Amino acid sequence: MKVAIVLPTYNEEGNIQRLITLLEEEIFPQIKNHNIHIIVADDNSPDGTGKIVEDLIKKYKNLHIVYGEKQGLGAAYLRGMTAGVEKLHADVLFEMDADFYHDPKKIPEFLKKIEEGYDFVIGTRYNNGGAIPKNWGLHRKIFSIFANLLIRTILFRFSIHDWTGGYRAIKKEVFLKERNEFAKYGGYTFQVAVLYNAVLDGFKIAEVPFHATDRVLGRSKIAPFDYIKNLLQYVIVSKFIEIWNSPFPKYAIVGFSGYLINAISLEIIKNSFGLSSGLSAALGGELTNIWNFLLNNYWAFSSQKITSFNKLFSKFVQFNIVAFGSLVLIGLFVEAATSLYSDTSLVRQVALFVSIPLLVIPYSYTMYNIFIWKRWHIPFLSKLQKIAG
Ligand SMILES: Nc1nc2c(ncn2[C@@H]2O[C@H](COP(=O)(O)OP(=O)(O)O)[C@@H](O)[C@H]2O)c(=O)[nH]1
Ligand SMILES: [Mg+2]
Known part of the structure; x- marks a missing residue:
């Protein structure tokens, strides 16, 4: 299968070269039965992330970059994945942060699930040996666990443990069906929206546990309170609509x-x-x-x-x-x-x-x-x- 790993970047000069090199030199050589590409979805990062990638493109033929305005993470993924499907004709698309939060060694496990027939594979931090970063403060840990528990409870879908995570592999069909959900919301709400709509549409979901690691270089770009407010609002309204449309x-x-x-x-x-x-x-x-x-x-x-x-x-x-x-x-x-x-x-x-x-x-x-x-x-x-x- 043709696989495109989409890496969204905004000011990742400290991480992007190391991540791409690791993927190209250590991870991809282990995966023999798939044709893997990387698409960097950069929002014209002022720190020159794009320039670093362009230099690497000369070396790695399966590396690509698509630029755009800064309109949030969901919009960046939409752009990257659209290029993956339309230009590269990829069958499988990955979501993955560029700051090493997501353990790249797990990529083969995601692909194995896809080979087994799953449409949507989620990296999970909350069950089967997955973990949130050890060095997170207690508050952040509780917050993160509680938020996911709340989403699972409101949506009443307990078999999915990690709704908010951004380490995912989806089949092209899932992307084509749910693409409208990527750029509709602010913050990371799109992650929940894409997954929830895929669940409602009957796509087969699997989870792969992984240990998340906090970034060492660069800065996080999330605004926690807005994020939680939008997320809760989305989950409550969507559940209400689901019940309304149900028998x-x-x-x-x-x-x-x-x-x-x-x-x-x-x-x-x-x-x-x-x-x-x-x-x-x-x-x-x-x-x-x-x-x-x-x-x-x-x-x-x-x-x-x-x-x-x-x-x-x-x-x-x-x-x-x-x-x-x-x-x-x-x-x-x-x-x-x-x-x-x-x-x-x-x-x-x-x-x-x-x-x-x-x-x-x-x-x-x-x-x-x-x-x-x-x-x-x-x-x-x-x-x-x-x-x-
Ligand atoms: N293209 C693009 N990438 C973004 C944007 N916001 C975050 N990212 C990237 O998305 C990934 C996760 O962002 P990060 O700031 O680490 O969020 P956190 O891990 O939740 O703290 C990183 O690779 C960022 O560079 C954005 O607005 N546009
Ligand atoms: Mg991060």
Whole structure:
């Protein structure tokens, strides 16, 4: 494969020659099965970084430089990667800092993951033996760990440990799909945005642990507070949009309409057929199940719509089992609340009311997504998911 390592630079005169030499003389010779290039994306650094690279280009034919205005790191990557795809026809693009923060010895491991079929390989500092720089102060360490934990929690994607890091290898297809995310945001928010969109688009993600090392020469260019503010804003807004676009709001409307159907049908059945109250409620309950199942299938979860008649039937049976589980949960909760406090109408009603958002919604939405409509693929439940059909 053709690989382009994009090195963004702004005033890296102290590092760039040493890094390029290390890559060319020590790392690349170990990689025999790929054709590797370096693209320096320099923003007309006043310290003469570009001149140093131009001198090295005379020596290394696989070294290139693209200049541009200083418009932030994301814009520099966009420029470098666009050149990689359009001019070099690269299949794989690397993101890597020019200040030795990212251990270049790890490049072969990234490429191995790509060979295994992954689309997006992330260098991670937070699991499997990865590490943040040892010489960082305690504050910075806590801050860095906490920020990533917060992002993972808000996005509710725990299998990716390092969202903010800038040591990555992506396939050309990922770049072409997500290229608009690179220059949309200030600071390093683009790193999260590119990765998050790749996750939503279903690209296969892998992680490679590495030890980060603080720069020895030159200065860091980040402005921490702006960075954190933009990042948090991005993550919260994006998660909100994800939920908004998911089946969840429609599922909630279906659930509420089901409640109304249940209440009304109880009265209609009782009054028109003269059945006992209990039987009327049970029949109304089953009518509600049918209503909920059909509306969820053809509207809320229409992206995973079940169409074959046989499957519709077996899924409806499963749906009833899930609904029965909800009843059990409500029953247990009301029972617990009344025995814990007092068996009054107020406690019963409050317990019933609270049990819906606390237990029934998380439980049933999860079951629908895992077993009925199967939007979520949970590795350790994959056997059960298969059985569910
Ligand atoms: N082209 C370009 N490179 C940048 C810019 N900001 C940072 N870089 C480069 O991006 C890498 C990481 O930047 P650095 O200042 O070390 O950030 P830190 O590691 O988060 O402190 C280095 O190679 C920088 O030279 C920019 O605005 N334009
Ligand atoms: Mg750095």
